[in-house]
Amino acid sequence: MVGRIYHVGLTVSDLDKSIAFYRDILGLKFQGEIMMVGEETDKMFQKKNCKARVAYLNGSENIETPPIELIQFVEEDVNKVKSDLFTTSISEVCFYTDDIEIVYNGLIEKHVECLSEPQYFDFSSQGFGKSKAFYFKDTDGIILEMMQPL
Numbered sequence: 001m002v003g004r005i006y007h008v009g010l011t012v013s014d015l016d017k018s019i020a021f022y023r024d025i026l027g028l029k030f031q032g033e034i035m036m037v038g039e040e041t042d043k044m045f046q047k048k049n050c051k052a053r054v055a056y057l058n059g060s061e062n063i064e065t066p067p068i069e070l071i072q073f074v075e076e077d078v079n080k081v082k083s084d085l086f087t088t089s090i091s092e093v094c095f096y097t098d099d100i101e102i103v104y105n106g107l108i109e110k111h112v113e114c115l116s117e118p119q120y121f122d123f124s125s126q127g128f129g130k131s132k133a134f135y136f137k138d139t140d141g142i143i144l145e146m147m148q149p150l
Contacts, residue, residue: 005066007056008093012140013080015053015072021139022068025110026095028057031067051075059095068093083143085135092135092143100132100148107146113137118148 012018015033022028036044036052045052051074058067072078085091097103100118107114115135122130130150135143 004064007066007069008090009069009071010093010138010140010142011071011073011078012138012142013072013078014139015055015070017139018070018072019055019057022057022070025107025112026059028059028068031056031058045073047076080140083137083141085143092145094133094145094147097146097148100134100146103146104134107136115143118146120150 010018019030019033023030033053033055036054037050041050041052042048044050053072053074055070056067057070058065104114104118113136115137118132118134120130120132124130131147132150133145133147135145137143
């Protein structure tokens, strides 16, 4: 049977730059880094002589909260495509906050590209409650979301 989500993986172009963003800008805790190399790695990624630097960061000690896994393929060009909410793929990763205005203003101060100001949503009539949310981008242009349940 499938259980909880174990982690959410994002391919990045510069692991050090991405670690700094997720750790220093978003405040996630750096959990560690591994280097994936060898026959198993080649089979997993379907690429001969594959090397991947992989880092894990998390904003919670709760075991039910999956970490973000950042993957940088070493000695490989990453095919950078513009993130698009309207293309079939993972459209965004959503983070929880209990004060969306402070987070939003902090991201703006740090020159993070935000796609809008926090927006209010009321889905109470559909059983999902009220919230505020906005989208923003990381250093590779990957779309992220910040949400505050109300």
